[in-house]
Amino acid sequence: MHKAELQNLLDYVAIRQLNAKYNRYADQADGESYSSLFTEDAQFHIVGEGTYIGREQIAARCNATTTAVHVTTEPELDISGDTAQQRVRMLTVLQDGEGTRNEFVASGWYIDELKRTAEGWRYHHRRVELDLDINMVLEKVK
Amino acid sequence: MHKAELQNLLDYVAIRQLNAKYNRYADQADGESYSSLFTEDAQFHIVGEGTYIGREQIAARCNATTTAVHVTTEPELDISGDTAQQRVRMLTVLQDGEGTRNEFVASGWYIDELKRTAEGWRYHHRRVELDLDINMVLEKVK
Amino acid sequence: MHKAELQNLLDYVAIRQLNAKYNRYADQADGESYSSLFTEDAQFHIVGEGTYIGREQIAARCNATTTAVHVTTEPELDISGDTAQQRVRMLTVLQDGEGTRNEFVASGWYIDELKRTAEGWRYHHRRVELDLDINMVLEKVK
Numbered sequence: 001m002h003k004a005e006l007q008n009l010l011d012y013v014a015i016r017q018l019n020a021k022y023n024r025y026a027d028q029a030d031g032e033s034y035s036s037l038f039t040e041d042a043q044f045h046i047v048g049e050g051t052y053i054g055r056e057q058i059a060a061r062c063n064a065t066t067t068a069v070h071v072t073t074e075p076e077l078d079i080s081g082d083t084a085q086q087r088v089r090m091l092t093v094l095q096d097g098e099g100t101r102n103e104f105v106a107s108g109w110y111i112d113e114l115k116r117t118a119e120g121w122r123y124h125h126r127r128v129e130l131d132l133d134i135n136m137v138l139e140k141v142k
Numbered sequence: 143m144h145k146a147e148l149q150n151l152l153d154y155v156a157i158r159q160l161n162a163k164y165n166r167y168a169d170q171a172d173g174e175s176y177s178s179l180f181t182e183d184a185q186f187h188i189v190g191e192g193t194y195i196g197r198e199q200i201a202a203r204c205n206a207t208t209t210a211v212h213v214t215t216e217p218e219l220d221i222s223g224d225t226a227q228q229r230v231r232m233l234t235v236l237q238d239g240e241g242t243r244n245e246f247v248a249s250g251w252y253i254d255e256l257k258r259t260a261e262g263w264r265y266h267h268r269r270v271e272l273d274l275d276i277n278m279v280l281e282k283v284k
Numbered sequence: 285m286h287k288a289e290l291q292n293l294l295d296y297v298a299i300r301q302l303n304a305k306y307n308r309y310a311d312q313a314d315g316e317s318y319s320s321l322f323t324e325d326a327q328f329h330i331v332g333e334g335t336y337i338g339r340e341q342i343a344a345r346c347n348a349t350t351t352a353v354h355v356t357t358e359p360e361l362d363i364s365g366d367t368a369q370q371r372v373r374m375l376t377v378l379q380d381g382e383g384t385r386n387e388f389v390a391s392g393w394y395i396d397e398l399k400r401t402a403e404g405w406r407y408h409h410r411r412v413e414l415d416l417d418i419n420m421v422l423e424k425v426k
Contacts (some may be wrong), residue, residue: 002148006286009293020358023373041199051201069391069415071373073215074162074356089165089213090236091376093391095415102416104246104388107211107235131211131237145292151293215357216304231307231355233377246388249353249377273379274386275351 011025011079015114015121019088022123027095033117039115039122047127048134067141072110082116083124090128094141105140106132116117153221157228157256157263164265165212169237173201180265187269190276209283211235214252224258225266232270236252236283247282248274290398295363299370299398299405306407307354311379315343322407323399329411332418351425353377356394366400367408374412378425389424 018037025034035055038044044052044061052061075088092105108130115124130137160179167176177197180186186203192270194203218228234247250272257266272279302321309318319339322328328336328345336345359372376389392414399408414421 002145003286005148005152006289007204009155010289013293013296016358017360020360023358024360024371069373071357071375071391073213074158074165076159076162076166087166089211091213091233091375093415095391099415099417099420102390106244107213107237131235131241133241136241144287147290147294151297154297215355216300216307217304218308229308230304232354233355233375248386249355257379257415273377273383274384278383
């Protein structure tokens with residue numbers, strides 16, 4: 001029993017650290033590192049904007065947004081064996097990289113299905129829903 | 143010793159997941175699910191606005207605010223046996239549900255007393271303090 | 285093996301609670317409590333603004349900012365024995381303490397080196413980088 005409980009805690013923390021890495025790579029528009037956090041056949045769906053399948057497409061999408069700060073907080077995490085479901089609140093902030101603009105953009109959700117792989121937990125399906133119309137968001141972070 | 147430490151970690155994570163659920167049910171104005179996260183005789187106190195006692199009043203208060211996004215982050219958590227004290231920073235964001243408005247509203251604190259029940263951890267007393275005058279907050283999220 | 289994994293989890297949670305305390309003491313401009321979260325010979329570096337060495341200087345710097353709300357979220361934490369490296373996203377919000385102003389100010393990073401001491405985990409080197417020019421930030425939180 002203790003072993004299963006300990007494993008659940010280790011998985012919880014590992015997935016939170018995965019979220020932290022995701023946010024940083026996204027902020028840095030580091031598509032290669034970013035896409036390595038997904039399974040090879042992952043789907044990344046931005047509601048109202050598009051679906052990106054596999055690491056190459058996911059990396060390219062990441063590289064295209066260079067002005068957003070990605071913040072996530074308290075997830076709801078349901079871990080079962082080698083899969084996990086996550087729903088986590090996100091906030092987006094604008095940065096221009098020159099220190100002259102920094103503004104709140106939008107709140108939203110990540111809704112995820114994760115898989116345990118040989119390299120650790122990875123996003124297998126990630127869905128982003130924003131509370132502001134995606135075109136208004138993209139306009140703001142251009 | 144290890145057993146007590148493991149229990150403390152399990153409780154820490156369980157309460158963080160409770161916070162995550164609280165935020166989502168509040169966002170969705172789902173008063174029934176929301177009030178189930180409180181003990182039956184819980185008190186919910188919004189400083190400057192009112193006190194709600196018991197699940198029925200708490201559910202009704204939840205259903206009355208349909209335009210707020212509730213974000214919490216890093217709690218200070220002190221767990222002792224079947225009770226816990228929590229102080230956690232919160233941020234509120236406006237959503238109108240139609241994707242046309244999404245703005246930062248206010249920061250604040252939740253200050254909580256929790257109890258371990260047969261259904262898991264529940265808020266027994268929750269106090270909300272906002273850093274902006276409550277009338278200015280309510281005006282913004284109308 | 286289990287013992288090492290359990291210790292890592294305990295350290296992870298302890299450092300997150302340290303971050304929570306840091307934020308609160310900073311918000312309250314409680315320099316004495318705040319500086320006790322650093323090692324005695326700690327360095328606190330605010331990029332573009334200055335470096336503060338030792339608890340006395342660090343406490344004085346804390347006491348000088350009375351209008352900021354400090355929010356941190358998902359850290360990347362790498363714990364190894366009695367030292368740890370942390371990178372954690374932060375958000376700053378303005379409060380005036382009178383409930384009449386409360387606005388998003390800036391996002392940034394804390395980049396930390398921590399040490400395990402007899403009193404628990406402490407910041408040994410903390411670096412703050414803001415995504416907005418520090419002079420624009422200081423202007424906003426005055």
